[in-house]
Amino acid sequence: MIKHLKLVVQYVERHFVMLVLILSINVGALRFSTDEILALWTSLLITDPIQILSICLVLFLIATIYLMSRPRTIYLVDHACFKPPFTCRVPFSTFMEHSRLILREAPDSVEFQMRLLGRSGLGEETCLPPAIHYIPPTPTLEAARREAEMVISSALDSLFKQTGLKAKDIDILIVNCSLFSPTPSLSAMVVNKYKLRSNIKSFNLSGMGCSAGLISISLAQDLLEVHSNSNAVVVSTEIITPNYYQGKDKDKLLPNCLFRMGGAAILLSNRWSDRWRAKYRLVHVVRTHRGSDNEAYKCVFEEQDGEGKVGISLSKDLMKIAGSALERNITTLGPLVLPVSEQVMFVLNMIGRKFLKRQWNAYMPNFKRAFEHFCIHAGGRAVIDVLQKRLDLSDEHVEASRMTLHRFGNTSSSSLWYELSYIEAKGRMKKGDRVWQIAFGSGFKCNSAVWKCNRRIKTTITNSPWSDCIDRYPIDVPKVAIL
Amino acid sequence: MAEVNYICKRTVVSTKPVQPGKSHPLSVLDRLVEPSRHVMVVYYYRTDRSRERLGEVTQKLREGLAEVLTYFPPVTGRLVRTESRGSGEGGWSVKCNDAGVRMVEARAKGSVEDWLRNVDWEKEKRLIHWEEMYHKPYFWSTFYVQLTEFEGGGYAIGLSCSHLLSDPICATVLIKAWADVTLRGKMTSPPLFHQLPAHRPGSRTPNKDPFINLCSQRPTSTNQSATSSASVHGKHKTISLSFSDQMVRSCVASAQAHAGGPSPSPFEALAGLIWAVVSKIKGRRDGLVGLTMGLDIRKLLGLDDGFFGNCMVYSQIQPNSEENCLLAAAMAIREEKAKFEKEKVMDLIEWLEDNDGSKPTQQTLACSDLLCLNLESIDPRWAIFEDGSSPIQTSLYIEPTCDRGQFLVLPSPSEDGPLSRTVMIKLPRDEADKLLEDDLILQFAPTVLMGV
Numbered sequence: 001m002i003k004h005l006k007l008v009v010q011y012v013e014r015h016f017v018m019l020v021l022i023l024s025i026n027v028g029a030l031r032f033s034t035d036e037i038l039a040l041w042t043s044l045l046i047t048d049p050i051q052i053l054s055i056c057l058v059l060f061l062i063a064t065i066y067l068m069s070r071p072r073t074i075y076l077v078d079h080a081c082f083k084p085p086f087t088c089r090v091p092f093s094t095f096m097e098h099s100r101l102i103l104r105e106a107p108d109s110v111e112f113q114m115r116l117l118g119r120s121g122l123g124e125e126t127c128l129p130p131a132i133h134y135i136p137p138t139p140t141l142e143a144a145r146r147e148a149e150m151v152i153s154s155a156l157d158s159l160f161k162q163t164g165l166k167a168k169d170i171d172i173l174i175v176n177c178s179l180f181s182p183t184p185s186l187s188a189m190v191v192n193k194y195k196l197r198s199n200i201k202s203f204n205l206s207g208m209g210c211s212a213g214l215i216s217i218s219l220a221q222d223l224l225e226v227h228s229n230s231n232a233v234v235v236s237t238e239i240i241t242p243n244y245y246q247g248k249d250k251d252k253l254l255p256n257c258l259f260r261m262g263g264a265a266i267l268l269s270n271r272w273s274d275r276w277r278a279k280y281r282l283v284h285v286v287r288t289h290r291g292s293d294n295e296a297y298k299c300v301f302e303e304q305d306g307e308g309k310v311g312i313s314l315s316k317d318l319m320k321i322a323g324s325a326l327e328r329n330i331t332t333l334g335p336l337v338l339p340v341s342e343q344v345m346f347v348l349n350m351i352g353r354k355f356l357k358r359q360w361n362a363y364m365p366n367f368k369r370a371f372e373h374f375c376i377h378a379g380g381r382a383v384i385d386v387l388q389k390r391l392d393l394s395d396e397h398v399e400a401s402r403m404t405l406h407r408f409g410n411t412s413s414s415s416l417w418y419e420l421s422y423i424e425a426k427g428r429m430k431k432g433d434r435v436w437q438i439a440f441g442s443g444f445k446c447n448s449a450v451w452k453c454n455r456r457i458k459t460t461i462t463n464s465p466w467s468d469c470i471d472r473y474p475i476d477v478p479k480v481a482i483l
Numbered sequence: 484m485a486e487v488n489y490i491c492k493r494t495v496v497s498t499k500p501v502q503p504g505k506s507h508p509l510s511v512l513d514r515l516v517e518p519s520r521h522v523m524v525v526y527y528y529r530t531d532r533s534r535e536r537l538g539e540v541t542q543k544l545r546e547g548l549a550e551v552l553t554y555f556p557p558v559t560g561r562l563v564r565t566e567s568r569g570s571g572e573g574g575w576s577v578k579c580n581d582a583g584v585r586m587v588e589a590r591a592k593g594s595v596e597d598w599l600r601n602v603d604w605e606k607e608k609r610l611i612h613w614e615e616m617y618h619k620p621y622f623w624s625t626f627y628v629q630l631t632e633f634e635g636g637g638y639a640i641g642l643s644c645s646h647l648l649s650d651p652i653c654a655t656v657l658i659k660a661w662a663d664v665t666l667r668g669k670m671t672s673p674p675l676f677h678q679l680p681a682h683r684p685g686s687r688t689p690n691k692d693p694f695i696n697l698c699s700q701r702p703t704s705t706n707q708s709a710t711s712s713a714s715v716h717g718k719h720k721t722i723s724l725s726f727s728d729q730m731v732r733s734c735v736a737s738a739q740a741h742a743g744g745p746s747p748s749p750f751e752a753l754a755g756l757i758w759a760v761v762s763k764i765k766g767r768r769d770g771l772v773g774l775t776m777g778l779d780i781r782k783l784l785g786l787d788d789g790f791f792g793n794c795m796v797y798s799q800i801q802p803n804s805e806e807n808c809l810l811a812a813a814m815a816i817r818e819e820k821a822k823f824e825k826e827k828v829m830d831l832i833e834w835l836e837d838n839d840g841s842k843p844t845q846q847t848l849a850c851s852d853l854l855c856l857n858l859e860s861i862d863p864r865w866a867i868f869e870d871g872s873s874p875i876q877t878s879l880y881i882e883p884t885c886d887r888g889q890f891l892v893l894p895s896p897s898e899d900g901p902l903s904r905t906v907m908i909k910l911p912r913d914e915a916d917k918l919l920e921d922d923l924i925l926q927f928a929p930t931v932l933m934g935v
Binding site for chain 2: 086087089090091092093094097098100101123124125130133134135138482
């Protein structure tokens with residue numbers, strides 16, 4: 001009985017406007033007779049030409065003001081991901097051997113790292129850059145630049161090929177890479193390599209963590225709002241070479257086990273001509289920053305260990321902080337995307353708990369009613385598990401995230417794009433589907449982007465990073481891999 | 484004076500992951516080998532420095548190596564001990580854990596031709612990388628590759644591997660497969676990993692055949708700790724002699740007992756020659772010193788070219804002859820070789836399996852003998868990595884060297900003829916110098932590639 005009521009309410013919500021229209025027409029038809037309607041209509045007709053003209057002008061003015069005050073539609077024309085060469089592959093056994101050879105004096109750190117790797121959710125095909133394959137690793141500035149060039153060029157070349165974009169036509173360029181920020185910047189490297197125009201608006205975001213990819217999208221959105229008839233290329237990547245921790249502090253070893261090579265390039269546009277070929281339309285970007293809280297600020301912290309080696313320490317409360325950042329984010333996002341009934345439930349629950357002091361559990365709105373696909377940043381197995389539980393998502397919803405973590409590892413800000421490619425490669429993306437991308441990052445930040453699929457996406461996988469392995473997925477990733 | 488600069492050391496892994504849980508058990512012939520023994524091979528190639536910049540060929544070869552390793556899971560695996568059947572340690576097995584092989588990249592000054600003009604074992608050692616087994620062999624790579632590019636043109640590939648997994652012929656099979664994959668993308672002889680052929684059940688000989696008695700031993704050195712230092716401190720010297728097709732024919736003719744009789748093979752003739760000369764140098768003017776001969780039994784057992792693993796059997800020859808001459812030596816070798824029949828070899832393998840060759844009570848040959856290996860079955864179509872570029876010279880070593888000395892007979896990479904051979908001889912320093920001056924050797928006018 002209640003289930004049926006729920007279904008009726010959901011149906012009414014979805015087709016609310018149409019139902020109201022049908023209802024008013026019926027009411028109108030019932031209330032007024034045909035003659036009265038005709039009399040009403042003839043009385044509205046005006047014969048004076050000046051009056052006609054002025055009314056038309058007013059209508060035209062209203063329409064113009066309305067259209068101009070609406071935000072521009074931002075389209076995602078296409079995206080391309082970097083596919084690492086197989087010669088950079090790092091199997092578990094090689095990783096462990098290298099750790100042993102490098103950390104000879106700290107066998108318990110090596111054991112700890114082995115346990116972390118076994119529970120990480122990664123597979124045997126993730127890749128590290130060439131400099132980290134050396135014994136000992138040689139993370140020079142030159143090697144980092146080479147990695148940056150390899151990753152970014154490959155992603156951009158694929159993007160140009162897929163979209164037919166010419167380098168000279170790029171109006172806005174945003175590159176985000178958190179841990180590697182040379183001079184000249186990586187965006188300057190792109191301008192140099194592809195000979196971009198001298199009046200390009202280029203930006204380089206560094207130090208903003210794994211959520212920087214969506215920050216770049218947000219920045220592109222704001223810029224495309226201001227600059228009409230333009231396009232923007234966003235490059236998201238993380239350069240691993242300079243950031244491999246070579247010390248033995250246990251709180252800094254996890255990033256070594258998780259971070260892998262990856263990168264993505266995205267073409268955004270506000271051009272009218274792109275609306276037919278664009279894959280997605282940007283609906284919302286919601287940014288949440290918890291940095292005002294000291295614990296959140298310090299939970300992902302780059303520092304030197306006792307021997308002066310630089311590493312990123314992860315606090316034990318990371319999942320708790322991520323959970324609270326997520327809650328803040330969905331408090332803002334919820335009203336924008338959730339159906340009315342879910343919002344009502346949420347508000348009632350909050351009133352009950354906060355003002356009436358009832359001992360209820362916090363109500364988590366059912367986001368499965370707002371989105372068809374979820375791209376959760378593949379930060380690690382723990383992050384995906386926590387979000388799956390909190391949002392009450394099925395295994396299929398988080399499949400893209402888990403499989404991306406398995407095949408590519410944690411590629412930081414570009415992981416969301418590998419996950420989107422997975423969904424497309426599996427043929428699950430239909431026109432009208434809504435996608436929610438969630439990314440967490442140091443700071444502590446939780447950013448969300450909502451996209452709507454703009455057109456039918458064919459399941460051709462020739463340009464996808466999943467092209468040679470999609471048929472093997474999904475696989476059952478063991479909780480603990482045997483090393 | 485050519486200098487070798489080491490650039491980096493890394494691990495090269497296969498392009499596709501190995502199926503988890505795979506392992507490669509070692510055969511009885513593998514387990515017969517002493518764990519400290521290793522094979523070292525060097526191949527030299529020319530390049531046109533004006534067309535290929537420095538570092539390009541290393542990258543291409545490294546990528547080819549990653550591709551070919553996908554077909555050789557035991558090469559990228561690690562040694563583990565299996566459970567022992569009795570007291571003591573269990574035998575070795577390879578766990579195919581996808582760990583990869585170590586690779587060292589280096590640069591050398593000058594050109595490859597300059598290098599080869601005055602090369603010796605000390606210099607060649609710098610082109611090969613080897614690490615002794617670690618305390619925990621699970622983290623120890625069994626294969627090592629070094630790629631050295633010469634700034635003036637040319638490159639050298641140095642491969643070293645544990646003899647437990649691969650005999651010299653097997654090492655060259657790996658290099659050939661690597662070359663095929665790099666050049667053409669596919670192999671002419673894909674590797675095969677299977678057990679040695681077994682007898683049909685119910686036909687086992689209950690008594691220990693004297694043939695088996697001889698062959699169930701393995702060559703080793705008298706003093707374990709001293710041998711590696713002996714090689715390092717230059718107690719031995721290496722000489723590499725190249726015999727042209729014509730000279731080999733003339734040697735064969737000299738070794739023939741009488742006209743119209745059976746003609747000795749090039750190996751029998753050349754091995755006989757070296758044996759006779761070395762015996763004379765060691766002071767045996769009226770007879771021959773003891774010789775341990777190692778023969779490849781792949782063809783005998785009907786195994787495919789791509790068979791991976793040890794496939795050599797050693798036998799001791801104590802000649803009865805009072806003569807020290809090429810003819811007597813060649814005949815003794817011929818007689819010994821004739822004893823190797825398929826049935827007998829299979830009996831031997833069976834006997835070894837029954838007696839579990841990994842026991843420490845395994846008999847070892849006293850190294851009062853000279854060691855000789857027949858490696859003629861190495862594929863004469865040597866490894867070609869780039870179009871039209873065959874190796875210009877090859878060297879092969881088995882370390883640690885037997886105190887008494889050893890020599891290997893290989894086919895020659897030159898286009899001279901099917902019978903041309905290279906003989907690599909390693910003797911104590913003073914004896915080696917005398918070898919080059921010996922009349923019998925000079926009669927066949929070999930080209931001295933190394934050891935002047």
